[in-house]
Amino acid sequence: MANSIAVPSPAAVHTARTAAVAEPVPWYAWTVAAAATCAIVGLHWDISWHMTIGRDTFWTPAHLCIQACAVIGCLSCAYLILNTTFHGDIANKRGSVRVLGFYAPLGAFIAAWGGVAMLTSAPFDDWWHNAYGLDVKILSPPHVLLLIGILAVEGGGLLLVMGKMNSSSAELRRKLDAIFLYLGGVILIQMMILVYEYSDRVLQHSAIFYRAVGLAAPVVLVAIAAASGRRWAATTVATVYMFFWAAMLWILPLFPAEPKLGPVYRQITHMVPMAFPVLLIAPAFVLDLLRGSKIAQSKWKFAIVASVLFLAALIVAQWPFANLLTSAHANNWFLGGQYHPASEPTSASDVRAIFVHYERSVGQFWSGIGIALIGTLFSTSIGLACGNWMRRVQR
Amino acid sequence: MKKTCLIALLFSASLASAHIGTNNVYFDGYAGPYHLLVIVQPPVVIPGVADIQIRVLTPGVSELRIVPMRIVGQGSDMAPVPDMAQKSSDDPQLYTGRLWIMLRGSWKVRIDASGTQGPAQLSVPIAAVSQFPLPMRRYLGALLTVLGLLLVVGLISIIGASVREASLKPGAVAENKTRRKARIAMASATVVVIAILWLSNSWWNAEAASNRQSVYRTPPVTVKLEGHQLQLHLENPNGANWAEPLRLNDLVPDHGHLMHLFLVRMPQMDAFEHLHPQQIELGNFVQQAPALPEGHYKIFGDVVHSTGFPETYVGNLDLPSITSAVSGDADDSGRQSAQPAGESSDLGDNDRMIWEKPSELKANQLLSLRFRVVDKNGAPVTDLEPYMGMAGHAVIISTDGNVFAHVHPSGSVPMVSVELAQTGHLPPTDTAAMADMPGMTHSAPMAPEVSFPWGFPRVGTYRIFVQVKRAGHVDTGVFEADVR
Numbered sequence: 001m002a003n004s005i006a007v008p009s010p011a012a013v014h015t016a017r018t019a020a021v022a023e024p025v026p027w028y029a030w031t032v033a034a035a036a037t038c039a040i041v042g043l044h045w046d047i048s049w050h051m052t053i054g055r056d057t058f059w060t061p062a063h064l065c066i067q068a069c070a071v072i073g074c075l076s077c078a079y080l081i082l083n084t085t086f087h088g089d090i091a092n093k094r095g096s097v098r099v100l101g102f103y104a105p106l107g108a109f110i111a112a113w114g115g116v117a118m119l120t121s122a123p124f125d126d127w128w129h130n131a132y133g134l135d136v137k138i139l140s141p142p143h144v145l146l147l148i149g150i151l152a153v154e155g156g157g158l159l160l161v162m163g164k165m166n167s168s169s170a171e172l173r174r175k176l177d178a179i180f181l182y183l184g185g186v187i188l189i190q191m192m193i194l195v196y197e198y199s200d201r202v203l204q205h206s207a208i209f210y211r212a213v214g215l216a217a218p219v220v221l222v223a224i225a226a227a228s229g230r231r232w233a234a235t236t237v238a239t240v241y242m243f244f245w246a247a248m249l250w251i252l253p254l255f256p257a258e259p260k261l262g263p264v265y266r267q268i269t270h271m272v273p274m275a276f277p278v279l280l281i282a283p284a285f286v287l288d289l290l291r292g293s294k295i296a297q298s299k300w301k302f303a304i305v306a307s308v309l310f311l312a313a314l315i316v317a318q319w320p321f322a323n324l325l326t327s328a329h330a331n332n333w334f335l336g337g338q339y340h341p342a343s344e345p346t347s348a349s350d351v352r353a354i355f356v357h358y359e360r361s362v363g364q365f366w367s368g369i370g371i372a373l374i375g376t377l378f379s380t381s382i383g384l385a386c387g388n389w390m391r392r393v394q395r
Numbered sequence: 396m397k398k399t400c401l402i403a404l405l406f407s408a409s410l411a412s413a414h415i416g417t418n419n420v421y422f423d424g425y426a427g428p429y430h431l432l433v434i435v436q437p438p439v440v441i442p443g444v445a446d447i448q449i450r451v452l453t454p455g456v457s458e459l460r461i462v463p464m465r466i467v468g469q470g471s472d473m474a475p476v477p478d479m480a481q482k483s484s485d486d487p488q489l490y491t492g493r494l495w496i497m498l499r500g501s502w503k504v505r506i507d508a509s510g511t512q513g514p515a516q517l518s519v520p521i522a523a524v525s526q527f528p529l530p531m532r533r534y535l536g537a538l539l540t541v542l543g544l545l546l547v548v549g550l551i552s553i554i555g556a557s558v559r560e561a562s563l564k565p566g567a568v569a570e571n572k573t574r575r576k577a578r579i580a581m582a583s584a585t586v587v588v589i590a591i592l593w594l595s596n597s598w599w600n601a602e603a604a605s606n607r608q609s610v611y612r613t614p615p616v617t618v619k620l621e622g623h624q625l626q627l628h629l630e631n632p633n634g635a636n637w638a639e640p641l642r643l644n645d646l647v648p649d650h651g652h653l654m655h656l657f658l659v660r661m662p663q664m665d666a667f668e669h670l671h672p673q674q675i676e677l678g679n680f681v682q683q684a685p686a687l688p689e690g691h692y693k694i695f696g697d698v699v700h701s702t703g704f705p706e707t708y709v710g711n712l713d714l715p716s717i718t719s720a721v722s723g724d725a726d727d728s729g730r731q732s733a734q735p736a737g738e739s740s741d742l743g744d745n746d747r748m749i750w751e752k753p754s755e756l757k758a759n760q761l762l763s764l765r766f767r768v769v770d771k772n773g774a775p776v777t778d779l780e781p782y783m784g785m786a787g788h789a790v791i792i793s794t795d796g797n798v799f800a801h802v803h804p805s806g807s808v809p810m811v812s813v814e815l816a817q818t819g820h821l822p823p824t825d826t827a828a829m830a831d832m833p834g835m836t837h838s839a840p841m842a843p844e845v846s847f848p849w850g851f852p853r854v855g856t857y858r859i860f861v862q863v864k865r866a867g868h869v870d871t872g873v874f875e876a877d878v879r
Contacts, residue, residue: 054475055495095565097556100549106561109553113546120542127535131528132606134442134495141599159561167565260478261495262463262502263470343497345469392562 023172026164028076029179032111032157035073036186039150042066043193044248044274051272051341054261073153074115077108097395105395107160114152121146138197147194158183162227163393177228184224185240191216199278202349204322206358207368210311213278214376218310219383221284225291226387238284245277249336259342268342276325276335282317283310303384307377326353415707416798417852420521422806426508427515429453432848434761435504440525442497447504449480449490455511463494466501466520466703466816468639477507496523500639501702503816518816520703520808524611547588555581616696616708620684623721627672627680629708643678645701647821649811650783654680655697657790660690664858668729683723689716693796703812707799726783728862728869735858735875745771748861748872756878758854765846766861775843782864787845790860802847851878
């Protein structure tokens with residue numbers, strides 16, 4: 001029997017052929033997804049850390065989690081760039097773009113750029129603290145550089161996945177699309193962190209809230225939906241945002257913590273999370289419905305109608321929901337109305353759950369809503385342009 | 396690195412609230428049975444980190460915990476989790492720690508001591524103010540410039556590549572038209588990036604300007620001579636946006652006086668007066684002018700707010716010769732034609748004040764400035780008595796007038812702030828009850844020597860005026876210190 005040749009069964013032949021044809025999800029899709037996840041977990045954790053413990057160093061777990069985004073994103077994309085440039089075959093280079101003499105997919109360069117921006121923000125932020133004080137506000141130049149860097153890592157990851165999607169078989173495209181939508185959700189989470197100071201529950205009856213959300217959210221929802229082409233893409237992205245945000249709201253208070261920074265206005269025994277997420281699922285659902293209609297065939301018509309409907313759906317969903325969030329019924333683990341930072345005095349509007357009228361008159365409110373509409377239109381148009389461009393990305 | 400630290404210390408000493416030229420706090424006190432010597436170096440900017448050093452002078456202390464708290468107002472009754480002060484491995488008596496101070500205003504460092512004699516507490520008041528920020532170090536500026544250029548060049552190149560090649564199928568070559576579009580995109584991106592950098596710079600400038608608004612400014616006092624009366628007018632440019640606004644309607648007496656006013660003739664520094672003006676209306680004080688030689692005077696007015704926040708108002712005044720002085724407050728005192736001594740200052744009647752001067756005076760080093768009073772035979776005097784409740788008062792001024800400190804044997808903080816920090820209440824204003832305050836000397840006989848914990852904030856020459864009371868009369872010893 002030593003000289004006989006084994007004949008494979010038909011089933012085995014089929015399996016082997018399938019394995020040869022089925023292309024795996026490229027490794028960099030997983031690394032950019034991991035980097036993006038590190039960023040949003042780290043950001044949530046860090047903000048919660050500041051609201052609870054208050055005092056930090058560069059080496060807190062939350063900071064390390066954020067920097068892990070830069071390290072993972074930068075290293076994996078640097079490897080991709082160097083490997084393609086110096087060890088890649090002709091086919092690899094022919095499927096790449098060229099930047100400063102290096103070859104790699106476009107997304108790799110953007111993600112690497114984001115990693116460098118994040119690393120640059122670290123010494124800048126350290127100096128800023130020494131010069132102007134420790135973390136006085138979220139929106140400072142070094143913090144914005146950091147957030148832009150994270151966005152670039154996430155956006156680069158998005159393009160890496162998109163480029164592969166546009167040249168893949170249907171099965172691989174389906175798998176990559178799931179990662180693509182997840183990355184879209186991550187970017188939406190970050191955009192909502194960016195405008196968190198303006199999305200407090202007590203501001204949700206003011207135009208400033210709708211201006212902030214109208215500027216931050218549609219660009220992501222529309223871009224991802226346009227690029228993905230999946231029927232319920234925007235709704236999926238909004239679901240990722242809401243589920244992640246709510247999960248952090250539910251998980252963080254499980255961990256014991258005490259304030260290490262004065263003044264302390266209330267005794268705290270557990271981590272304080274960020275507030276309940278904005279109900280973006282409602283306007284996202286409306287966007288998806290609109291994408292399936294005839295209006296979607298005209299870019300400008302779609303942008304205008306989508307902006308109006310987005311804002312209307314947001315107001316219809318969030319305005320009454322804000323009433324619930326500011327009521328005693330919100331003081332539970334699910335809605336988290338009872339969580340307040342240790343440094344927030346009892347006189348603060350958020351603690352007292354009293355709506356702040358950011359605009360001083362009805363006229364100012366409505367002009368604010370008008371500005372919100374313009375902002376939403378701008379955001380939607382940019383998102384539409386980005387989404388349509390991403391659909392064409394091949395490299 | 397050494398140079399950097401020195402620069403940092405110099406900058407940290409550039410402004411102060413209670414004193415001029417330094418805001419470091421030196422405090423000698425007791426946590427129950429434990430004798431502690433505390434140094435607090437408040438942060439340069441608020442929010443920021445304060446450095447704490449505690450020297451334990453009583454054996455038996457096993458651990459020290461430190462925590463920052465507001466002295467009054469919301470949050471003053473609840474403390475964050477205290478930090479364990481770290482024991483020095485080189486010096487078992489020395490403990491150190493770092494505490495975050497988050498708001499401008501009146502704070503205290505509460506020290507919880509544990510040891511063989513049980514637990515005890517001591518609170519040290521500090522005035523938290525923002526000073527002018529540190530400039531960016533050259534190497535950091537260079538690093539950020541290089542990284543910034545890399546980001547700008549990288550971004551523009553990426554944009555060019557995205558237009559030129561990103562949408563091409565693998566292997567396809569960009570047409571000339573596409574290449575031209577890419578160049579236009581890169582040129583446009585350059586313009587946009589420059590615009591963004593310009594806007595970012597404007598934002599940075601706006602933040603810096605906003606920060607400058609919250610920097611503490613030495614409040615001015617304007618003084619004029621009307622007949623035999625000095626008329627003082629205070630103005631406070633600080634605290635409009637503070638959690639505890641600085642007003643002139645909440646001044647409280649320290650050692651029985653709303654203001655301790657010091658006049659020093661400059662540049663000779665040979666005439667010195669310690670006066671106590673009366674407030675006639677908000678921000679306006681009057682003082683009977685003492686006999687003074689003609690000249691230019693530097694004026695320092697120490698006051699304390701009801702929050703325990705101390706301030707020194709600073710002014711200048713040119714005076715003619717004043718000979719026929721009207722008597723002022725009983726606690727007023729001074730000295731003229733005062734020639735500084737190195738170690739032995741003549742007090743009249745051949746009595747002398749001797750400074751137990753260290754062999755070398757170094758800047759930014761804790762010193763115990765110790766002075767003895769002896770009679771003509773060199774024997775310790777026996778007639779010392781409390782002067783405004785204290786064994787002595789020392790006023791330390793740099794010869795350029797840019798450093799001023801009013802120090803007591805308990806340290807550099809006003810006693811009313813100490814009382815407020817310890818008890819949460821303002822002390823009584825009558826002298827008899829005041830004598831019961833901690834740190835106030837009221838028992839007789841008193842030792843013929845007095846010492847002051849302090850550190851010179853910078854290199855230079857200083858004049859030290861040391862005042863003690865003997866048999867109802869205030870003696871002022873005058874010394875000169877060369878600090879290296």
